[in-house]
Amino acid sequence: MENKQTVSEPGRSARFTQVYTREYPRVHAFARRRTGDPGVAEDITAEVFRIAWEHEVRGGETTPGWLFVTARNVLGNHYRSHARLTELHGRIGAELGRAPASAETSAVLEALDRLPDRHREVLLLSYWDGLAAAEIGGLLDCGTSAVWVRLHRARKAFREIYTSSRESV
Incomplete structure:
Protein backbone atom coordinates (compact mmCIF):
# COMPACT_ATOMS: atom_id res chain seq x y z
CA MET A 1 0.00 0.00 0.00
CA ALA A 103 -30.56 50.45 -11.54
CA GLU A 104 -29.47 52.16 -14.73
CA THR A 105 -26.82 50.32 -16.69
CA SER A 106 -24.41 51.56 -19.30
CA ALA A 107 -24.71 50.72 -22.99
CA VAL A 108 -21.73 48.37 -22.71
CA LEU A 109 -23.23 46.41 -19.84
CA GLU A 110 -26.56 46.25 -21.64
CA ALA A 111 -24.84 44.88 -24.73
CA LEU A 112 -22.96 42.34 -22.61
CA ASP A 113 -26.23 41.29 -20.98
CA ARG A 114 -27.81 40.71 -24.37
CA LEU A 115 -24.96 38.48 -25.55
CA PRO A 116 -25.32 34.71 -25.41
CA ASP A 117 -23.50 33.24 -22.39
CA ARG A 118 -20.78 31.65 -24.51
CA HIS A 119 -19.82 35.04 -26.00
CA ARG A 120 -20.12 36.99 -22.75
CA GLU A 121 -17.95 34.50 -20.87
CA VAL A 122 -15.04 34.52 -23.30
CA LEU A 123 -15.07 38.33 -23.49
CA LEU A 124 -15.10 38.70 -19.70
CA LEU A 125 -12.33 36.16 -19.26
CA SER A 126 -10.16 37.90 -21.83
CA TYR A 127 -10.81 41.59 -21.22
CA TRP A 128 -11.96 41.86 -17.62
CA ASP A 129 -9.94 39.05 -16.10
CA GLY A 130 -6.90 39.46 -18.34
CA LEU A 131 -6.51 35.74 -18.90
CA ALA A 132 -4.31 34.53 -21.74
CA ALA A 133 -5.80 32.38 -24.49
CA ALA A 134 -4.16 29.25 -23.04
CA GLU A 135 -5.65 29.98 -19.61
CA ILE A 136 -9.08 30.60 -21.13
CA GLY A 137 -8.73 27.36 -23.06
CA GLY A 138 -8.00 25.49 -19.84
CA LEU A 139 -11.00 27.05 -18.18
CA LEU A 140 -13.35 26.40 -21.10
CA ASP A 141 -11.82 23.01 -21.92
CA CYS A 142 -10.79 23.89 -25.45
CA GLY A 143 -7.61 24.67 -27.38
CA THR A 144 -5.96 28.05 -27.78
CA SER A 145 -6.99 28.32 -31.43
CA ALA A 146 -10.60 27.65 -30.44
CA VAL A 147 -10.36 30.48 -27.90
CA TRP A 148 -9.22 32.89 -30.62
CA VAL A 149 -12.14 31.82 -32.82
CA ARG A 150 -14.57 32.26 -29.91
CA LEU A 151 -13.12 35.69 -29.15
CA HIS A 152 -13.49 36.75 -32.78
CA ARG A 153 -17.13 35.62 -32.85
CA ALA A 154 -17.87 37.20 -29.47
CA ARG A 155 -16.37 40.54 -30.52
CA LYS A 156 -18.43 40.51 -33.71
CA ALA A 157 -21.64 39.70 -31.81
CA PHE A 158 -20.90 42.38 -29.23
CA ARG A 159 -20.20 44.98 -31.94
CA GLU A 160 -23.51 44.19 -33.68
CA ILE A 161 -25.56 44.43 -30.49
CA TYR A 162 -23.77 47.52 -29.26
CA THR A 163 -24.07 49.46 -32.55
CA SER A 164 -27.70 48.49 -33.07
CA SER A 165 -28.62 49.62 -29.55
CA ARG A 166 -26.76 52.91 -30.02
CA GLU A 167 -28.48 53.56 -33.38
CA SER A 168 -31.95 53.03 -31.90
CA VAL A 169 -31.32 55.70 -29.21
Missing part, protein backbone atom coordinates in the same frame (compact mmCIF):
# COMPACT_ATOMS: atom_id res chain seq x y z
CA GLU A 2 1.26 3.43 -0.92
CA ASN A 3 2.10 5.86 1.89
CA LYS A 4 -0.31 8.83 1.73
CA GLN A 5 1.14 12.27 2.41
CA THR A 6 -0.10 13.98 5.57
CA VAL A 7 -1.70 17.42 5.75
CA SER A 8 1.27 18.81 7.63
CA GLU A 9 3.78 17.87 4.95
CA PRO A 10 6.02 20.94 4.54
CA GLY A 11 6.29 20.56 0.75
CA ARG A 12 2.54 20.57 0.17
CA SER A 13 2.01 23.49 2.53
CA ALA A 14 4.79 25.52 0.91
CA ARG A 15 3.49 24.69 -2.58
CA PHE A 16 -0.04 25.73 -1.63
CA THR A 17 1.24 28.94 -0.02
CA GLN A 18 3.04 29.84 -3.25
CA VAL A 19 -0.09 29.20 -5.33
CA TYR A 20 -2.20 31.17 -2.85
CA THR A 21 0.19 34.13 -2.81
CA ARG A 22 0.51 34.20 -6.60
CA GLU A 23 -3.11 33.53 -7.60
CA TYR A 24 -5.17 35.11 -4.81
CA PRO A 25 -5.26 38.60 -6.41
CA ARG A 26 -6.38 37.18 -9.77
CA VAL A 27 -9.08 34.94 -8.29
CA HIS A 28 -10.31 37.79 -6.08
CA ALA A 29 -10.43 40.18 -9.05
CA PHE A 30 -12.30 37.52 -11.07
CA ALA A 31 -14.91 37.23 -8.30
CA ARG A 32 -15.13 40.98 -7.68
CA ARG A 33 -15.76 41.84 -11.32
CA ARG A 34 -18.57 39.33 -11.44
CA THR A 35 -20.22 40.27 -8.15
CA GLY A 36 -19.47 43.99 -7.91
CA ASP A 37 -19.19 43.60 -4.14
CA PRO A 38 -15.78 43.42 -2.43
CA GLY A 39 -17.18 41.58 0.58
CA VAL A 40 -18.91 38.93 -1.50
CA ALA A 41 -15.82 38.58 -3.67
CA GLU A 42 -13.74 38.03 -0.53
CA ASP A 43 -16.13 35.31 0.65
CA ILE A 44 -16.10 33.61 -2.74
CA THR A 45 -12.31 33.76 -2.96
CA ALA A 46 -11.98 32.32 0.55
CA GLU A 47 -14.29 29.47 -0.44
CA VAL A 48 -12.26 28.80 -3.59
CA PHE A 49 -9.04 28.52 -1.60
CA ARG A 50 -10.72 26.41 1.08
CA ILE A 51 -11.75 23.98 -1.63
CA ALA A 52 -8.26 24.21 -3.14
CA TRP A 53 -6.67 23.28 0.18
CA GLU A 54 -8.95 20.24 0.48
CA HIS A 55 -7.98 19.33 -3.09
CA GLU A 56 -4.30 19.57 -2.15
CA VAL A 57 -4.81 17.45 0.97
CA ARG A 58 -6.36 14.72 -1.17
CA GLY A 59 -3.24 14.78 -3.34
CA GLY A 60 -4.53 16.94 -6.19
CA GLU A 61 -2.55 19.66 -7.90
CA THR A 62 -3.91 23.19 -7.66
CA THR A 63 -3.19 24.97 -10.95
CA PRO A 64 -4.42 28.43 -11.99
CA GLY A 65 -6.87 26.81 -14.41
CA TRP A 66 -8.24 24.58 -11.67
CA LEU A 67 -8.69 27.63 -9.42
CA PHE A 68 -10.64 29.54 -12.08
CA VAL A 69 -12.89 26.57 -12.83
CA THR A 70 -13.55 26.27 -9.10
CA ALA A 71 -14.18 30.02 -8.85
CA ARG A 72 -16.65 29.81 -11.73
CA ASN A 73 -18.48 26.98 -9.96
CA VAL A 74 -18.56 28.83 -6.63
CA LEU A 75 -19.83 31.94 -8.44
CA GLY A 76 -22.53 29.82 -10.09
CA ASN A 77 -23.67 28.72 -6.65
CA HIS A 78 -23.62 32.35 -5.52
CA TYR A 79 -25.68 33.48 -8.53
CA ARG A 80 -28.28 30.79 -7.94
CA SER A 81 -28.55 31.76 -4.27
CA HIS A 82 -28.72 35.45 -5.19
CA ALA A 83 -31.42 34.78 -7.81
CA ARG A 84 -33.52 32.89 -5.25
CA LEU A 85 -33.10 35.71 -2.75
CA THR A 86 -33.96 38.37 -5.35
CA GLU A 87 -37.06 36.42 -6.34
CA LEU A 88 -38.07 36.16 -2.69
CA HIS A 89 -37.55 39.91 -2.18
CA GLY A 90 -39.63 40.59 -5.30
CA ARG A 91 -42.47 38.44 -4.05
CA ILE A 92 -42.36 40.08 -0.63
CA GLY A 93 -42.25 43.53 -2.25
CA ALA A 94 -45.21 42.64 -4.47
CA GLU A 95 -47.19 41.46 -1.46
CA LEU A 96 -46.40 44.72 0.30
CA GLY A 97 -47.26 46.78 -2.80
CA ARG A 98 -43.71 47.96 -3.53
CA ALA A 99 -42.02 47.77 -6.94
CA PRO A 100 -38.51 46.33 -7.02
CA ALA A 101 -35.80 48.92 -7.56
CA SER A 102 -34.00 48.96 -10.89
